[in-house]
Amino acid sequence: MSKIILIGINHKTAPVELREKLSFSDEETLTALELLNQDEDIKESLIFSTCNRTEVLYIPRAGEKVNKIFDFIAHHKKVDLSEFKSALYIYKEDEAIRHLFRVASSLDSMVVGEPQILGQIKQAYRVAIQSNASGVLLNRLMHKTFSIAKKVRKETGIGDNAVSISYAAIELANKIFSDLSQKSVMLLGAGEMAELAVEHLISNKVKNIVVANRTFKNAVDLARKFNGQAVKFEEREDTLKDVDIIISSTGATDYVLTQRQVKRAMKKRHHNTLFFIDIAVPRDIDPKINTISNAYVYDIDDLKNIVESNIEQRGKETVKAERFIDEAVLKFRKWLESLAIVPTIKALNDKMSSIVEIEFKKTFSNLNHFSQEDIEAINRMTRAIATRTIHDPILFLRNTGDHRDDSLYLNVTRELFNLDIPEEE
Amino acid sequence: MSLQSADLVLLLATMLYLASMTGYLLFLFNQKPIYQKTAFYLITTAIVFHFVSMIIYTIATRHVPIQNLSQSLSASAFAIGCMFLFFQYKFDLKILGVFASILLFGIMLVVLMIPDVPVESNAAFKGFWFYSHIILVLTGDAALGLACGTGILYLLQEKGIKTKSPGFFFKRLPSLDFLDNVGYTCLTTGFALLTIGLVTGFIYAKTIWGTFWSWDPKEVFSVGTWLVYAVLLHLRLNSGWRGRKSAIMTIIGFFIIIFTFLGVNMLLGGHHQAFTK
Numbered sequence: 276m277s278k279i280i281l282i283g284i285n286h287k288t289a290p291v292e293l294r295e296k297l298s299f300s301d302e303e304t305l306t307a308l309e310l311l312n313q314d315e316d317i318k319e320s321l322i323f324s325t326c327n328r329t330e331v332l333y334i335p336r337a338g339e340k341v342n343k344i345f346d347f348i349a350h351h352k353k354v355d356l357s358e359f360k361s362a363l364y365i366y367k368e369d370e371a372i373r374h375l376f377r378v379a380s381s382l383d384s385m386v387v388g389e390p391q392i393l394g395q396i397k398q399a400y401r402v403a404i405q406s407n408a409s410g411v412l413l414n415r416l417m418h419k420t421f422s423i424a425k426k427v428r429k430e431t432g433i434g435d436n437a438v439s440i441s442y443a444a445i446e447l448a449n450k451i452f453s454d455l456s457q458k459s460v461m462l463l464g465a466g467e468m469a470e471l472a473v474e475h476l477i478s479n480k481v482k483n484i485v486v487a488n489r490t491f492k493n494a495v496d497l498a499r500k501f502n503g504q505a506v507k508f509e510e511r512e513d514t515l516k517d518v519d520i521i522i523s524s525t526g527a528t529d530y531v532l533t534q535r536q537v538k539r540a541m542k543k544r545h546h547n548t549l550f551f552i553d554i555a556v557p558r559d560i561d562p563k564i565n566t567i568s569n570a571y572v573y574d575i576d577d578l579k580n581i582v583e584s585n586i587e588q589r590g591k592e593t594v595k596a597e598r599f600i601d602e603a604v605l606k607f608r609k610w611l612e613s614l615a616i617v618p619t620i621k622a623l624n625d626k627m628s629s630i631v632e633i634e635f636k637k638t639f640s641n642l643n644h645f646s647q648e649d650i651e652a653i654n655r656m657t658r659a660i661a662t663r664t665i666h667d668p669i670l671f672l673r674n675t676g677d678h679r680d681d682s683l684y685l686n687v688t689r690e691l692f693n694l695d696i697p698e699e700e
Numbered sequence: 701m702s703l704q705s706a707d708l709v710l711l712l713a714t715m716l717y718l719a720s721m722t723g724y725l726l727f728l729f730n731q732k733p734i735y736q737k738t739a740f741y742l743i744t745t746a747i748v749f750h751f752v753s754m755i756i757y758t759i760a761t762r763h764v765p766i767q768n769l770s771q772s773l774s775a776s777a778f779a780i781g782c783m784f785l786f787f788q789y790k791f792d793l794k795i796l797g798v799f800a801s802i803l804l805f806g807i808m809l810v811v812l813m814i815p816d817v818p819v820e821s822n823a824a825f826k827g828f829w830f831y832s833h834i835i836l837v838l839t840g841d842a843a844l845g846l847a848c849g850t851g852i853l854y855l856l857q858e859k860g861i862k863t864k865s866p867g868f869f870f871k872r873l874p875s876l877d878f879l880d881n882v883g884y885t886c887l888t889t890g891f892a893l894l895t896i897g898l899v900t901g902f903i904y905a906k907t908i909w910g911t912f913w914s915w916d917p918k919e920v921f922s923v924g925t926w927l928v929y930a931v932l933l934h935l936r937l938n939s940g941w942r943g944r945k946s947a948i949m950t951i952i953g954f955f956i957i958i959f960t961f962l963g964v965n966m967l968l969g970g971h972h973q974a975f976t977k
Contacts, residue, residue, distance in 0.1 A: 430732075450861060450870060453878035546940030548876065565862065569943045577864045 277318060277412060277682060281371035282344050282363055283330030286385050289362035291326075296354050299324040301402055307351050308406040316340050319410040321417070323399030325392070327385050332375065334412055341365060369604055372416065376600045379424035381433065388433040388589055393424045411686045416607065423603040430599070431592040443581045444552050444573065448520060451550050451571060459483040461518040463511060463532075463559060464525035465493040473501055473522070485518055487511045489525070515540035515549070522552045523559035534563040537570060552578075614685045620669050622694040627661040703760050707816075709753035710774065714808040716746030721801040728798050728872060736794050743801055747781035754778065763826075766834055769962075770816045776961070777807040779838035780845055783886075787846055791882050795873055799849035829904035836897030837922075841957050843890030844929070848954035850883035851947035858944055880943055884936070887950060891929050898926060921960040928953050 284297060299307060304322045311320040311333065317340065320333040331344055345363070349356040366374045377383045381392045400417045403409040409417070428434050445455075452458050460481050462469045465488040473484060484503030487510065488494035494505035506514055515521070515537065525531055537549065546569050553560040553574040565572040613619070635657055639650060672684060688694070723739025726732075754775070757765045765771040784800040787793070857873040860866045873879065901922075902912040913919060932949045935941035941949070 447861065447866075450857065450866070450873075450875050451877065453875045453881065542940070546942055548943065568945060571861055573864065580864070581866060 277334045277336070278339060279332070279334055279368055279371045279412065279416065280339060280341065280344075281330055281332045281366045281374055282341065282348075283328060284359065284362045284364070285328035285330075285383065288364060289359065293359055293362060294327065294329065297324075297329045297348065297352050297359060298326070299329060299352075301398070303351075304399065304402050305406050307347075308403055308408040310351075311347065312406060312408045314343075316343060319413045320408045321399060321403040321413055323396055325395045328378070328383075330378070332371065332413070334410075339367070369608060372607055373600060373604045375416070375420055376423050376603055377597075379420045380427040380596055380600060381424070382427075382593060382596055382600070387593065390428070390434055393421070393428075396424075397421065411682050412611075415610065415686075419603060419607055423600060426603075427596045427599055431595045433589060433592045433596050440554070440575070440578045440582060443578050443585070447571075447573060447581075448550055451548060452519065456480050457482055458519040459485065459517060460520045460522060461485045461487060461511070461514055462497070463487050463508075463521065463523040464555065465490070465497040466524050466526070469522060469524045469554075470497065470500075481520070483518075485514055487514065512536045512540060516543040519548065520550045520552065521560070522554065524555045525559050526555070527559060528557060530561040531559045532564065533561045534567065537561075537564045537567055541567060541570065554578075613689070614682050616672055616681065616685065619685050619688055619694065620672060623665055623669065623688065623692055626692055626694060627665055628658070631657045631661045703757065706753050706756040706760060706765075709749055709756060710808075711812065713746045713749035713753060714805070714812060716742050716749060717801060717805040717808050720746055720797075721805045724798040724801045728795070731872065736797065739797055739801065740788070740794075743781070743797065743804070744785065746804075747778065747785065750774075750778050750781065764831070764834075768817045770811050770814050772961075773807055773814075774811045775834075776838050776841065777804050777811065779835075779842040780804060780807075783839060783842040783846055787843075787882065787886060790885070791878075793850070793874065793878075793882050795853060796846065796849055796882070799852065800846065803845065803849070827904070827907070829900050829907060833897055833900040833904050836893050836900060840890045840893030840895075840897050841961065843886050843893060844950070844957055845890075845954055847883050847886035847890055847950040850879050850886060851950040854879040854883060854947040855944065855951075858947070876943065880946070883947060883950060884942075887929070887933065887946075891926075891933060894926060894929070898922060918960065918964045921956075921964045925953070925956050925960050928956055 284294060286294065289297075299322055304324065307322055308320055311317050316336055316338075318334045318336045320331065322329070322331050324330070331348065333340075333344065345356055345360065348354075349359075374383070379393055379396050381388050381390070384392055396417075400409065403413065403417075448455060448458075458481055460473065460483070462473060462484065465486055469486075484498070484501045485506055486494040486498040486501075486503055487506045487508050488497070489508045491505065491507060494508075497503075498505040511532065515532075521532070523531060532551070541549070549570045551560045551564060551570070551572040553572065556575060558574050560572050560574070562572055562574065564570050613622075635654055639645070645653070668688065672688060720739045720742035723735050723742055727735035727739060754765050766775045780800065781804055784796065784804075788796065853869075853873055854876065856869045857876055857879060860870050861876070901919075905914065906912050928949075932941070932946065932953065935949075936946055
């Protein structure tokens with residue numbers, strides 16, 4: 276029977292320099308898969324590569340062909356095998372399936388629970404389909420992977436909690452404002468921290484960005500970068516009436532916004548909510564502002580506290596996720612085993628006999644004028660018809676020959692005759 | 701069609717309210733959409749049964765079941781149910797069902813426990829103005845009750861964010877803006893209904909007693925309640941009383957309504973008394 280094998284490197288086994296060397300772009304993946312597809316020894320294959328990992332999932336026709344894949348990677352990426360061989364991990368069979376499920380469910384990610392990985396794996400699968408490298412086994416495996424990843428996301432809290440400062444800030448903003456795309460942001464300070472924070476916000480699409488900085492030129496530069504406006508640092512209090520979120524990261528030693536200033540501004544903005552994110556050390560925003568109604572101030576320590584409690588919470592959810600994955604691996608194993616010839620033939624026979632029996636009983640429950648002998652003769656006949664009908668298909672299944680793909684025909688048979696036990700999703 | 705069957709259907713509706721409340725509580729803890737969906741269907745069915753029970757009663761006795769305390773409470777529960785369905789449809793604020801189902805089941809429990817005193821038919825209790833007054837006041841109060849519910853949700857969410865300790869409710873409740881918005885819509889809807897309801901009440905009083913205003917304690921308290929909400933709306937529009945302050949006021953306002961609805965009749969008497977005997 277075919278083996279499922281996974282070879283790869285990730286952020287735990289290799290430094291970023293090496294991961295970069297071995298990463299595959301979509302185009303590279305496509306050509307690589309086309310090459311693998313032409314290889315007589317490889318039945319099915321799939322490559323997924325993100326900034327944290329490069330993994331090759333494949334099913335050899337016979338044996339394991341691990342060295343072949345090693346050489347293939349080395350040759351294709353033009354990196355010497357000795358350079359990366361020690362960083363590689365090899366998973367076989369259930370271990371490979373489990374690893375794949377864990378990766379897709381974001382349990383193996385650098386930031387556990389991050390949501391991008393599933394999309395990246397879906398993209399990798401699309402490329403595999405495009406290059407015809409994926410077949411019956413991998414198709415089924417990938418679909419199971421997507422559904423387990425969805426289940427983990429939906430039924431565990433693994434992706435719920437923001438585990439980075441900027442995610443935590445955005446999550447808070449989303450619980451304060453109903454629609455961030457209608458809200459404007461003011462940056463106090465044009466440093467690197469501010470820039471990072473805004474990049475996250477931009478991916479959440481805010482309405483407008485205003486930059487205020489002591490050195491006006493820097494404000495203008497940063498504003499241009501984000502399609503926003505620059506204002507003079509002295510105008511910051513006035514600007515409070517037009518913005519909703521304030522991100523502050525200046526190097527000032529004193530508070531750049533005081534309680535009195537914000538109180539005045541609050542009146543002008545009809546007490547509409549203000550959210551202050553203070554990532555500066557020492558702090559820029561007077562913490563007393565938090566006591567003003569409809570004003571919320573979070574400094575870097577507040578955000579860190581939230582992140583830490585989220586990380587703790589996530590640990591508990593991971594245990595649950597691992598259990599789902601164990602179950603899914605068992606299920607998939609069961610399906611793989613059912614893909615053998617004998618169980619398929621048996622299932623086919625059982626199905627036919629049960630159809631014959633049901634129909635026979637149905638018919639004769641209303642017919643009383645036949646003699647016992649007649650009934651037996653007709654019963655024999657119906658069974659014979661059933662046996663004859665599936666005789667040729669069974670013969671074909673027993674004898675698909677070495678050059679043909681057993682699993683393909685077995686799978687087709689199972690689907691044609693609906694032999695799989697329906698699974699609960 | 702008999703009174704017994706009306707009672708039976710009402711009992712069934714109460715069981716459905718209980719089932720719905722259970723579903724909503726499960727949803728609160730578990731966050732599985734299926735619980736919310738089931739609970740929502742249950743509460744909808746309960747409200748339909750509740751309505752059927754009121755119709756059976758009306759057909760059997762030839763008067764609308766709002767003639768004693770038990771019936772008035774039941775009718776206000778029904779009004780809250782209808783208003784909940786309306787706001788749920790409008791805003792899809794799923795978590796509000798937790799509040800609504802608890803409130804509805806609580807009221808129905810009281811309805812089933814207090815005796816349904818026999819009703820003497822009163823010739824004055826009919827006509828267009830009478831029914832408009834009752835329907836408008838009950839639906840208005842119901843909307844204000846839901847405003848109180850969103851107010852409570854707002855305060856729960858606000859407290860977590862203000863004290864920087866987002867806890868149990870943080871994930872489960874929507875954003876402050878949204879809650880404030882829903883509360884405001886409930887408030888304005890309720891206020892508008894209550895206003896027209898009071899006006900129809902005056903007209904009804906004129907047709908029956910020949911005077912718009914007779915210093916009945918309930919009249920006084922109703923206008924008092926109306927003024928509280930009028931002031932709240934004014935402050936909100938002109939002095940920026942939004943968010944937390946507004947939420948607290950809607951909660952206080954609803955307690956005044958409850959007092960006007962029950963307390964005034966029990967403690968102070970007046971010509972509304974029959975409804976809450």
